[in-house]
Amino acid sequence: MISASTNLYAVIGDPVAHSLSPVMQNWFIEQFHLNAVYTAFRVKGAKLQMCINGMRAMGIKGLNVTVPHKEAIRSFVDEQSEEVRVLGAANTLKNQAGVISAYVTDPYGFIESLGENRARFRGASVLLYGAGGAAKSVSYALSRLGVDQLLISDLVSQKAIELAERAQKLYGLKNASALVKGFAPMKEIIKHTHIVINATAVGMFPLEDKSVVDNYDVVGTKHFFYDLVYNPAQTKFLRLAEERGAATQNGLDMLIYQGLESLRIWTGQDLSLLPSQLNELKKLMRNQLGVHE
């Protein structure tokens, strides 16, 4: 039961009305018997300073930060984790006696989401579609997973080149490069790739009938396709790969584990999910999304 000693956590963003975080985090809170509640606040960019001061004044213990504030929020915090400094973005704020520390849990969420597929990454060649914020977090995680080669493709070549440079210089991924159109036949590239990741919005509404990969001829059982999109649950990107025998995974587990990591940071507790709990939560979240399975 909520009482005067119940802690408040919340996500801030603009817009924020469709965030799944409140449903997910309140489910965690219930499962782990925490004395807390989690809501959402729509906060304008011009009011971030007021929001952080309000967090201090009200003693709000933790906030998640989502688009479009993940980069800008850094100016208003007192401390940044190593990952926040390297990635230039934060999604988790912790308030300790008025001192606000910023963390980013997305790379952690990607890694924990992999489960038994994690072993595929060491020494692997990875093709990554997208060069935005999500792709940055994934690239950072890939360096921690010990991949050998990273090839980044983006509609805007310059963005892919910049991320490849960041991955080399900041994330320690020496063999990171940008895939420039006409660089090599796509078939040849996929043939020599173990893992293909979609970190773009292609496959989501209104692009449900699109895939970043346009030729699946050489896709086979040795491949692992990972889509950060989780609505629909199976994008065209994943469906066609699965039809060719590839292992596949969507982005729902990453969403769950980046959220769980935030809650670990706020509570200082080692919270973990049983497989049955993970499945129950995924079912709840798919229901919230109205996802067709």
Next chain:
Amino acid sequence: MISASTNLYAVIGDPVAHSLSPVMQNWFIEQFHLNAVYTAFRVKGAKLQMCINGMRAMGIKGLNVTVPHKEAIRSFVDEQSEEVRVLGAANTLKNQAGVISAYVTDPYGFIESLGENRARFRGASVLLYGAGGAAKSVSYALSRLGVDQLLISDLVSQKAIELAERAQKLYGLKNASALVKGFAPMKEIIKHTHIVINATAVGMFPLEDKSVVDNYDVVGTKHFFYDLVYNPAQTKFLRLAEERGAATQNGLDMLIYQGLESLRIWTGQDLSLLPSQLNELKKLMRNQLGVHE
């Protein structure tokens, strides 16, 4: 279920850890099927401005304000109700698109708590113990209830005199006066009084074995004793009056109705409790308090 569209309400005070408002308001929220949740924030006096700006930045729709901020909060709001201006205190803030309006629901809570005892007040003589914030709200309510005479007693005579003057000038209670020691034998005063109200902390821990009234000889069935204290449920003040046949009431209903009025202000909805609901809520709150019945 709490989602990204769920509204947050909260009480601010210092300390606030023992506030019953979260338990009570979340019970209302559930009963009335509102999409909201209610928590508590401990806010230092020096941070009220930051808190109100945070309320604006985060779009928090409503706050309750409790001691010690009920007077000071007025400096930070955009609009004050007539009652707030007259009483010099506020307990409810409503945020409409960043414009913060202040209300005070305590007088309303007192009046609604009376139920069928309300008819006793028109033309009555009332003896009021206490001259602090609660006594102010009660005095204001008494003027609205059409009492004829108000006699105010306080350990600090000067406070009683000041409240009597306020009641005359600001609340429109022409026959308000302060009871100065030795003014008349207490027996005589109570004999000519219909209603005796305790708005002091006498009767609460650690003063459970005390009563502001020291002689009950002339107390009888025509009297109505009202104690703003609700923990213990029956103070010595009420018990001795009941033993003499007087009607009695404690402060739990006032606490409930001042809170319900805040929720009406925030939601704009005409919320009301069935007698069975009121009883269920009182039981819940007594359990929270660990009150002996």
